[in-house]
Amino acid sequence: MMDQSALCRPWEHTISRRQFVAAGAAATAGTLGLAPFLQTSIAEEVQKQHKQVLFIWLDGGMSQLESWDPKPNSQFGGPFRAIATSVPGIHISELLPRSAEQMHHLAIIRSLCTQDNSHSAGVARIQRGDPKDRGVTYPYFGSAVAKLLGPGKSGLPPYVWIKPGSGGFMYKDAGFLGPKYGALAFGDGQPPENLTLHESLTPSQDDVRNRLREAANQRYSNRRRKSVTEANSYVYDMARSLMKRQDLFDSTQFDARDVQRYGTHEIGRHMLQARLMLEAGVTFVKVNSYGWDTHGDNFNGHASLVPKFDQAFAAIVADLADRGMLDNVLVIAMSEFGRTPRINGHVGRDHWPEAWSLAMAGTGVKKGVVVGETNDKGTFVKDGEFDIGHMFHTWFAALDIDSRETAYNNAGQPLPIAHDDMQAIKDLLS
Amino acid sequence: MDTPDPAKKFEPKEYGLVTAVPQVHAARFHPQGTMLAAGGFDARLRLWDLAGEEPVELPSLAGHHGWVQAFTFSPDGSRIYSADSWGQIRGWDLTNDPAKLIWNIDDAHDGWVRDLHVNADGTHLLSCGRDRRICVRDTSTGECLFDPILHTNEVFCVRYHPNGKTFAIGDDRGTVLIIDGASGKTLRRIDASALYRAHRLQDVGGVRALTFNADGTTLAVGGTVPKNGGSVQGTPTVLLFDEASGEQKHTLGFGATTHCYVHDIHLHSSGFVMVVTSGTPGQGQIIFQRPEEDKPFFQHTKIPNCHSLSFHEPTGQLAVAATNRGSNGNGRRINKEGEYEGNNSPIHLFRIDA
Helix, strand or coil: CCCHHHCCCHHHCCCCHHHHHHHHHHHHHCCCCCHHHCCHHHHHHHHHHCCEEEEEEECCCCCCCCCCCCCCCCCCCCCCCEEECCCCCCEEECCCHHHHHCHHHEEEEEEECCCCCCHHHHHHHHHHCCCCCCCCCCCCHHHHHHHHHCCCCCCCCCEEEEECCCCEEEHHHHHHHCHHHCEEEEECCCCCCCCCCCCCCCHHHHHHHHHHHHHHHHHHHCCCCHHHHHHHHHHHHHHHHHHCCHHHHCHHHCCHHHHHHHCCCHHHHHHHHHHHHHHHCCCEEEEEECCCCCCCCHHHHHHHHHHHHHHHHHHHHHHHHHCCHHHCEEEEEECCCEECCCCCCCCCCCEECCCEEEEEEECCECCCEEECEECCCCCCEEECCECHHHHHHHHHHHCCCCCCCCEEEECCEEEECCCCCCCCCHHHEC | CCCCCHHHHCCCEEEEEEEECCCEEEEEECCCCCEEEEEECCCCEEEEECCCCCCEEEEEECCCCCCCCEEEECCCCCEEEEECCCCCEEEEECCCCCCEEEEEECCCCCCCEEEEEECCCCCEEEEEECCCEEEEEECCCCCECCCCEECCCCEEEEEECCCCCEEEEEECCCEEEEEECCCCCEEEEEECHHHEEEECCEEEECCCEEEECCCCCEEEEEEEEEEECCCCEEEEEEEEEECCCCCEEEEEECCCCCCCEEEEEEECCCCCEEEEEECCCCCEEEEEECCCCCCCCEEECCCCCCCEEEEECCCCEEEEECCCCCCCCCCCCECCCCCECCCCEEEEEEECCC
């Protein structure tokens, strides 16, 4: 285990003594869940409203020039046109016609300037919010939200991940928060194996069996570190909660028109399932799409990829708006970086963290705005350069979490939840 | 072939180089071999006069938007037709100095025009676009002669058969259709689906090059046998079909998956296949291979990322449009002047004396 004493102390940074005392006192209480880590008033407010997040991760790097920040008819602009949106004066790529119709719900930031141009560093750095190095591994945004907002009243796991490929419990996402706050991943949206109760067991037999498990777990945990034992129990609890909600994996319940509207492709199916998860009350739903690393054949690649994202993204934004859920759900669509303006010999674009874009919608976010600007060629940020730390502050603010007043408690060490030197982007917040 | 050493007989000897900044998609010879045209990323059609010892650049043909990927000369060389990625097609009179615009259709297609081709007597112009439409146009006006043909997939390539009565279209899923030029009806369907793969969310590959031999008996279809999407890797491949029956006669693969795409094909009158390939930045090939043999008799790998090949048989001129070395890289690349640099297209000019 890491030597806690070697870690920096809060007074070296910007956390106040009051926050330190509050966080430390909460940790001393030693209870599980939300309260130890948050000031009581914040926790109560969060529980009352139960904010949620839909986090759409386009792995590999969507090109900003073929999506949210087109530069048509310029040196690096590529072949595609820009189209008008539902907000006069805002134009996006012609590859996003359906999202253009939802622009009045969206906020686009076009001036992200992050640091890493490699996937290996970039993905983690971006999803952990790149806080200052304090010798600990910070949680991914999903784990952070799972910790800070909790599971709500749904009884469902607070952080689920719908992804292509295999599923499982992704405990590493949680960093120092401990494995309990990892992601429960549903490979291709499928439930964990053996979720149904074996036919030889009755529910009452299962209850007896479960009480025995809990008792054994209790004995086991008395002799071990809590972060490990609680994760072990937590996985069982999650499984039991999911056993009661197998409808979350039943794709036959969807209206055929919705299936067509979202698209029968991978991201369409997964986004429709994400809607169901959000409706069921899951706090943080991540939807992944892979294959966006278009170093070669970028333009045909984006001509194939972006319209499928567009279809699914616009459909869920429209549905969340129709259901009034955008009042509580924060929607974020992004990658680890954008793509180079320069077009390489494979007619591809490489990694570009210098000037890229993401799109947001929903709770706490201004509607129908573009924040930040790149220059005419799209090579660099012209106005309002922001890093991922700014975005974490902004997202926490949108979720009514005060990122200046809230701190994690890492075994007695209070840690800021977002980069100390950055702040929320007010122009993005409603 | 009548020589024991075709590699020497048909060896291209480089005699010139022109560099297009920014990049171009393709460079093509005028039917008389006296001019070179190249369409590129800056909405221009570039022209070079080749009549003298050194190529001399002529005024570019402007008025386009986005990319000029598709262009084609009329068979007699008096005209050139150009199209852009915003849907515009223009006809130009090359007998005028400078070239003169004779017609313009702003919305010929909804978006990216992928390819153009003129029939043997110069009266009809084929166009295809990202809007999944194929149009047969009157070359004197640019107007469609009948309602556009609607395709279920995006069409990347169009080529008239030398007989002028039929044409071939190749789509993004690796299907080639032989179409009756008068009615627009499909006569035959040719399966080149080996050149397509659905990988993750992406449709990868498709028909990237299409050509007939001089008598129209053989149809060559080029692209890649895709391994993956994203950065796209695959084996550069040409499939040769008997045009009349649609039967596949040969499959020619050209090296490692990093070489990726066959971007252009010419079927030489001596019976061999000339191709260029482009893949991972830095990887490029010029290859000559007899269909019945299992490896090329000529292979040149020193030019990175070869995107087009134009061979003018009467004069033996060969033009290959490529991309400069060091064209890729993540993150900033700033030159000494502090400017962010783009790439360019060296167009290599060769002569084959055979």
